[in-house]
């Protein structure tokens with residue numbers, strides 16, 4: 001736009017600097033499904049794209065990213081590092097805001113967002129994060145007021161956490177935003193080279209103890225049950241990702257979901273990620289809950305036969321019916337008679353009783369992409385609600401007793417005396 005480069009010193013940003021910056025910016029759009037929308041009823045802000053921006057403080061280098069990683073993943077539970085990619089600079093002048101949204105996922109590996117607020121005088125513009133029944137009001141102006149100069153205030157959060165920039169009541173609020181990615185080419189934040197078969201991935205905790213009790217409880221009718229956990233976060237699934245490691249959200253879980261996965265692995269279970277769907281009602285009004293190993297593609301899910309049981313089973317060899325209360329093979333035989341008789345074993349062989357430890361609150365795995373508000377248009381990458389389902393009849397008992405012997409070890413008791421020679425198998 002005809003601007004030559006301008007350098008701002010973040011320790012002393014003058015009103016003239018802010019005016020120059022505003023001049024270089026353009027109105028910031030947001031994403032509604034695949035569309036880029038300018039609507040100052042939702043987002044009233046200016047932006048400078050990443051290609052026009054160079055910031056000397058690079059959070060992706062040095063210690064910062066490693067420390068951030070340690071705080072977001074406090075156990076030795078991820079086996080990859082982090083990468084931060086700048087997205088843009090935002091200027092919110094008086095009256096500016098950005099209504100509640102989730103940050104648009106870019107790939108399977110994107111898990112977080114990082115926002116820096118610069119030390120320019122302003123009031124309002126707090127960033128409010130909401131997730132399930134919790135919320136956090138990030139008050140950058142107060143933090144910056146009390147901080148020596150130069151300073152920045154930052155907040156990092158999982159990108160599927162809904163957030164909102166409240167109205168700026170005076171001054172100019174300037175932020176620089178980054179996306180955070182898991183990166184398997186980088187070292188994990190807490191090195192685990194000394195992990196051996198006997199070193200627990202997690203310190204002893206009530207979840208582990210409870211899981212051990214369940215799988216050791218002789219009275220528990222394990223044969224017939226799977227345990228199901230609806231995960232706390234949503235995860236991106238990309239339909240165009242040509243990553244040769246494949247779509248593997250299992251290694252990209254966030255926070256407590258990763259903790260749960262590690263706990264299940266620790267007691268010898270073999271968790272898998274599943275997507276729960278509800279079949280369309282048949283002419284008798286019956287519906288079935290069905291677990292798939294992949295989400296149904298976003299756009300198709302709206303049309304035609306995509307919700308029918310026969311379609312779901314045809315499209316996924318690992319599809320399973322989860323019996324609802326009162327449903328059984330008999331129900332199916334009575335209701336879906338024609339389908340059942342064509343292939344009597346198909347459905348009954350692939351059905352399970354799931355005891356939901358954390359029950360899903362939405363039956364549909366899919367968030368409806370066409371109405372979702374994001375910070376950018378979304379193309380072929382959407383968030384999905386995910387479950388972990390484990391077959392508890394399928395425990396490797398050797399593994400379990402091994403691990404329970406060392407369950408008192410706390411995480412930091414591990415030192416160089418632990419053998420580094422044996423890799424954890426499986």
Ligand SMILES: O=C(O)CCC(=O)C(=O)O
Nearest residue numbers: 090115127165175177375
């Ligand atoms: O400017 C901010 O504080 C956050 C902006 C934001 O949420 C976004 O760009 O997605």
Ligand SMILES: [Fe+2]
Nearest residue numbers: 102103163375
């Ligand atoms: Fe955002």
